[in-house]
Amino acid sequence: MVIKMKFTRLLLVLLTLIFTFVSNNFAQPNPSMLSKKYRLSKLKKIMLAPDQWQPFPKASERDAWLSLPQNVQKQLINRAKKYVNYTWPDLPATFFLDFVRTGNRDKYQQARDFRREALCNLVLAECVEGKGNFLDDIVNGIWVTCEESYWDVPAHLATQAQGYGLPDVAEPTVDIFASETGALLAWTAYLLGGQIDAISPILKQRIQIELEKRILTPCLERDDFGWMGFRDDNPVNNHNPWCNSNWLIVVLLNEQNKERRIAAVGKILKSLDVFIAGYPPDGGCDEGPGYWNQAAGSLFDCLDLLYTATTGSINSYDESIIQEMAKYIYRAHVSDQYFINxxxxxxxxxIEADLAYRFGKRIGDATMMKFGAFMADLYQKRGLTFWGNIGRQLHAIFNYAELHSAIKEQPLLRDVWLENLQVVTARSEQGSAKGLYVAAKGGHNGESHNHNDVGNFIVYLDGEPMIIDVGVEAYTKKTFSAQRYEIWTMQSAxxxxxxxxGVMQKDGREFSARNVNYFADDNFAELKLDIAGAYPSSKMHLI
Amino acid sequence: MTEAAQQIDLTLMTVCQVNLESPGKIVLERDRNSSDGMPITLKVFYNDSKFQLELENVKLTDKQLKAVWKNEVTRILFRTIAPTARDTWQMKIVP
Structure with a gap:
């Protein structure tokens, strides 16, 4: 069964289904790009010691914080005022148990997220204002976080020996939100160390104990966290660079033992190599653009931390695969707020606009820098300037003046063909959202965060979605279970x-597009693909 | 196909209002987000001798989907009228 989608610029999309009978292998990038190039012996020579790595001014460096633009200072202080005398939300065991009892993730995660947002905003406000007005609430935030039984969320207990349910404090497992929490506390101690020491030296000691117990030791000693990529049974996704970036921050800021510090960085490089090796040469993110912030974006966090913590000795920005992974996000951009989904x-x-700008700058891509500046401006007009984790906010704060004075332009590429991911986009005119825009995909149904959607397409007109991919509902326990494809948004129908x-496409790597052909010139773009292989063959008899 | 498929259904998902203007022609219409106020339309032409149309209004209850698409989306189902072993169908989508 062949689908031919022909996009004639300015005029029409022609969809042809041909019912007659009519691979997706690609050369993998170097699987040891980082760990072989930067072996432990080399790392020993090039890694800065903890006290030498000063990525951002500490709160005590008043001139740096007070030289931030006035609107930035005001915004950071104002948004934290509501957290003065803050009542930290409870995290009762029954909220945690919701996940196994009803599949609901929200109640626990929301309360937990409120805590993290409060602490992050208080810390940054205190750094800007420097008057101690937020310190007591920061102390409460540190204390309540250190007292949590588990820093991650109920849905991430997979590695725990006792399985899902309540977390076992005797076995601290690490996934994305535990690592994010570790990084938040590490940044807090780094930025405000002197101020919180003045209240009580116990605070930093406590942070150090918790970081040792919950992040540094388990990450160094265990190889079975799925995101690490050292188990054979599961491919990695955005969790890999996301966790590694946070683990790396904790290592760089808090690991005082030199041997352990080098060993941890070496292990992080090895783990990141697994992630990079899973990417096709075109840099396409099979999890979709919604995960770019945490997939290629978190890889950039790692590369940038490594770059600065080795004064530029670890530099992978000229690697083709890194550049392609960066560019994916603007290649998946429809216009303004819309991305292919x-x-x-x-x-x-x-998308993390500041990160996109900085990533573009590192790889020397002016289009990506302009895209980052455009998106930053778009979000700012909607009241979204500083968000995400504290490490990224620090970059966005100190890069604000440059980002917001940079040239802003959305790329609006006329044609994109990601030949490995098998995603095509075409629009009527380069540089304009006017007219038709089409995106379509081949690929296979074993992709990360997969929908059974081989051959799917979307159509926009004048920048507005018309024929759509509905997207995804809020995650529940069912989303990542054996019942995933009972959810209507995942089904080909x-x-x-x-x-x-009545037979829909089936999930699995073997259910894929075949004989995929793409062509584009000034007049039209065409994608032709056989999607019969995406359906269970026992139900379809093709000649 | 070695044997005729009894039923082939082709789905188009849309956020637009669906007007079945005439046999073989559907007009998808929605308001623009931009300020000029004029609705935006896209026409879908298909072979009405081969397909029967059904519209399914899919009510959205999930907050994440509602935030993007509001209360509902429409599934347009093009259902083949006769069993098919070998055929070629074309659909044109034009502004």
Missing amino acids: FADASPRIS YHNLPTIN
Whole structure:
């Protein structure tokens, strides 16, 4: 069964389904790009000691904080005022148990997220204002965080020996939100160390104890956290660079033992190599653009931390695969707030604009820098300037003046063909959102955050979605279970695809597009692909 | 196909209002987000001798989907009228 999608610029999209009978292998990038190039012996020579690595001014360096633009200072202080005398939300065991009892993730995660946001905002406000007005609430935030039984969320207990349910404090496991919490406390101690020491030296000691117990030791000693990529049974996704970036921050700021510090960085490089090796040469993110912030974006966090912590000795920005992974995000951009949203993605996502700008700058891509500046401006007009984790906010704060005075332009590329991911986009005119825009995909149904959607397409007109990919509902226990494809948004019947005798596409790497051909010139763009292989063959008899 | 498929259904998902203007022609219409106020339309042409149309209004209850698409999306189902072993269908989508 062949679908041919022909996009004639300015005029039409022609969709042809041909019912007659009619691979997706690619050369993997170097699987040891980082760890072989930067072996432990080399790391020993090039890594800065903890007290030498000063990535941002500490709160006590008043001139740096007071020289920030006035609107930035005001915004950071104002948003933290509501957290003065803050009542830290409770995290009762029954909230935690919701996940196994009802599948609901929200109640626990929301309360937990409020805590993290409060502490992050208080810390940054105190750094800017420097008057001690936020310190007591910061102390409360540190204390309450250190007293939590588990820093991650109920849905991430997979590695725990006792399985899902309540967390076992005797076995601290690490996934993305535990690592984020570790990094938040590490930054807090780094930025405000002197101030919190003056209240009680116990505070920093406590942070150090918790970081040792919950992040540094388990990450160094265990190899079975799925995100690390050292187990054979599961491919890695955004969790890999996301966790590694946070672990790396904790190592760089808090690991005082030189041998352990080098060993941890070496292990992080090895783990990142697994992630990079899973990417095709075109840099396409099979999890969808909604995960770019945490996939390629978190890899950039790691590369940038490594770059600065070795005074530029670790420099991978000239590697083709790194550059392609960066560019994916603007290649998946429809216009303004919209992105193509195959896989678990909303069409409206908030990309980390400052990160995109800095990533573009590091790889020397002016288009990406302008894109980052454009998105930063777009989000700022909607009241979104500083968000995300504290490490990224620190960059966005100290890069604010440059980012907001940079040239802003959305790329609006006329044609994109990601030949490995098998995603095509075409629009009527380069540089304009006017007219038609089409995106379509081949690929396979074993992609990360997969929907059964081989052959799916979307159509925008004048920048507005018309024929759509619905996207994904809020995650529940069912989302990442054996029942995933019972959810309607994951099914081919609710994508722009055929259903044959009531049979939908099937999940699995083997259910894929075949004979995928792409062509584009000034007049049209065409994608032709056989999608029969995405359906269970026992139900379809193709000649 | 070695044997005729009894039923082939082709889905189009849309956030637009769906007007079945005439046999073989559907008009998708929605308001623009931009300020000029004029609705935006896209026409879908198909072979009405081969397909029967069904519209399914999919009510959205999930907050994440509602935040993007509001209360509902429409699934347009093009259902083949006769069993098919070998055929070629074309659909044109034009502004």
